[in-house]
Amino acid sequence: xxxxxxxxxxxxxxxxxxxxxxxxxxxxxxxxxxxxxxxxxxxxxxxxxxxxxxxxxxxxxxxxxxxx
Numbered sequence: 001x002x003x004x005x006x007x008x009x010x011x012x013x014x015x016x017x018x019x020x021x022x023x024x025x026x027x028x029x030x031x032x033x034x035x036x037x038x039x040x041x042x043x044x045x046x047x048x049x050x051x052x053x054x055x056x057x058x059x060x061x062x063x064x065x066x067x068x
Contacts, residue, residue, distance in 0.1 A: 010053070
């Protein structure tokens, strides 16, 4: 059986990535890209958080299944 914590982190990571992509396509992020060349801080942190949560979740899931 897979580690439930790892699966939860994977799901949370995917949700954060979806929100981050949505935030980077928003009007506010478009204006930020126009003036600064970069998306808003919120979009960047959501994307980074999603990637980190997916990486940790995958690691926990793989290590949890090897230990059993």
